[in-house]
Amino acid sequence: MSEMTPIRAINQALHDEMTRDGDVVVIGEDVAEGGPYGATRGLVDDFGRDRVRDTPISEGTVMGVAIGLALAGLRPVVEIMFIDFITLALDQLANQAAKARYMSGGQLRVPLVVRTQGGAGVRSGAQHSQSLEAWLAHVPGLAVAIPATAADAAGLLIAAIRTDDPVVLVENKAMYYRREEVPDPLAPVPLGTAAVRRSGRDVTVVATSRLVAESLAAADALAGEGIDVEVIDPRTIQPLDEETIVSSVARTGRCVIAHEAVRAFGVGAEIAAVVQERALDRLQAPVLRVGAPFAPVPTSAPLEDAYLVGREQVAAAVREAMRW
C-alpha cells in the first residue's frame, strides 16, 4: 500500500494504462495542460500531443470524436471538466455511444471512457456543482461508476479502460485532495461490485461518493448510541450490485440510502425500489432516502451548507429507521 490523493491516483492510473496499452489516448479541454485539478498533469511529457489531445470548448463534438476513435479501435479517455457540461455531450453519449453496439447487432464496439466530476461544497454555484449521475444510469448501454475512494477512483478507471463498452466515471471534486491508502501497484476494480465499507447488524446504509465517508462518520457516532450500522458503497450505479445490497438488508431489516444528488427521481429511488421488490418480507422499517433538496445548488456559503446533506442527515435517517 502507499498513500495518495484520488487525483494523484487517477493520474497514476492513466499513466499506467497509457504505458501498458498504446491504444489508450486522453482527449479533452486543457488535458495537455493537466486540467484544472491536475488529473492529466505530466501525461503529455511522456506520451505526446497525439495521445494527450487538447480540444476546443466543444463538448458535444469532442465526445463524438472520442466515440469515433473508439469505433476505430482506440481506447479514448475523454475528460468533461465538470459534469454540468456533460449536458452538451448527452446526444453523443445517449444516442451514439450507448447504442452503437446494440443498433449494429454487435458489429460495433465503443470502448469509450468518460471522466468527469461533480459535487458541491466549494461555493462554485449551480452550474459547476451538480450531481447528474442518475441521468446517465437511465440510459441502457452506459455504465456509470461513482468512486468514493482513491483506490476506487483509480481501480474503476483502469477497469473502464479495459472494457469494450462505454463507461462514465463520476468523480467528486471535494474529495480530490484527501490522502488515502491505495494498493501499490494500482489494481482494477471490476464494474458492478459493491464494497462493504463497514459491517453492522442494525441498519444498512447504501451511500455513494462523498456520502460514503459521511455515512461512516455517522456510523461511528451511532455506535455510541448502540446502533450498529453497515455501510455499503455500490461503486457503480450501472450496473448495480443488487445482491450485496439486498443480502445486507435481508440481514439488517432496515435500509437508508444516501447520496449528494437531489433526492427526487434519484439513484436512491431505484435502490429503494430494488430493496422493496426483493426483500419486502425482511424489512422492519420503510426504506429511507437522504439526498439534496429539490433546488439548484446555491453559491453563498450558508445557502450551500443548508443544501448539502452529510453525516447529520444520515444519522437522523438511521435513527428514524430504528424507531420501527
Add this chain to the structure above:
Amino acid sequence: MARHVEVSSDLARRLLATMWLCRAFEEKVSELIANNEISGLVHLAMGQEGTAAAIAAHLDDRDLMFSGHRAHGHALAKGADPSRVMAEIAGRATGLCRGKGGSMHLVDVAHGFLGATGVVGGNVPNALGVALAQKQRRTGRVTVVFFGDGAAQAGHFLESLNLASLWELPVVLVCENNGYAEFTPRSAHTRVERVATLATTYGIATETVEGNDALAVHRAAAPFIAAAREGKGPALLECLTYRMRGHYEGDAVKYRDAAELDVWKAKDPLRILERQAAEAGWFGDADARAIERSARARVDEAAAYALASPWPDAAWLMEDVR
C-alpha cells in the same frame, strides 16, 4: 484518347449500375411499405442516387463511410449486400444488424460502412474521430460522411468543421443539399445559401457541384479524396440535388408544388447519366435497359430473401446492450 473513352465508359456503366440498384431498391421498399410488409419510419433518397454512386466509386472496403437517416443508397454503394439491407429494413433476423438497427441505423462493418444515424448530422463528429484514428495510425484510409443541408444548421456541425480543419483530418464531408430540411425549405432556416461557404470560413477546401450529374460529382470528389489520402486535410463537397419523395414514406408533401418536382424529374440523375453515355457513344439505351433489368432482378431477389427470412428471436432483445 481511346483509353480515356474506355475508362469513362467503364465508370459510367459502374455508376449507372449502382444508381439503378439504389433506385430499384427504394422503389421496392416503397412498394413493400404500401403493402404493409415493411413498417416504421423510412426515408427514401430517390433522386439523390448520383452522389452515393459517385463518391463510393472512389472508395474500397477499407475506406470508411457514415451517413444519415436517408442512407439506403450509401450502404448499397459501399458494397452492402442488398438482400441483407432489405432484410434489415424489414426487421428480419438476417438483416445486417440482426433487425436491431432498421432503415435509419444500417451498419456494415465488413464493407467499411460504419453507420447511418437517425440524429441529423449526429455522426459527423464520429466520422472525425474515425478519421483522426486513421491519421494517427497512418493508414492512408479516407473517411466520408454524408449529411443533408439540414445538418449544417446544427452546432455540432460547425464544431466539426473547426476540428476537421484544426487537426487536418483525412475526412471528406459530403453534403447532399436537397433544398429541404424535413418539411421546410432551406431559405426558412438560414440566410446562408450554400453549405460550402460555412466550410470556407474554416479554411476547408470546398466545391459545390450539380449533384444529379454523377460524373461531375465523381470528378469533383477525386482531388478531395486524393488529398485526404495524402494527409492534406479535409474537404467539403456540396452536391445540389433533390429528394423526389417526401421526407419519409407517408409524407403527403404538401409543402412543395408539382411544378418544382417536374423540374427536378427532368434532371433525374439516372436519365442524365444515360444521356451522357449515349451522347459520348459509350453505350446506348439497350445497354442502359439491361443494367436496369439486372438491378431490378437483384432487388426482387433481395425482397424475396428479406420476406422469407425469419424474425429475430425475442431473446435477442437483451443481447449487445453492453
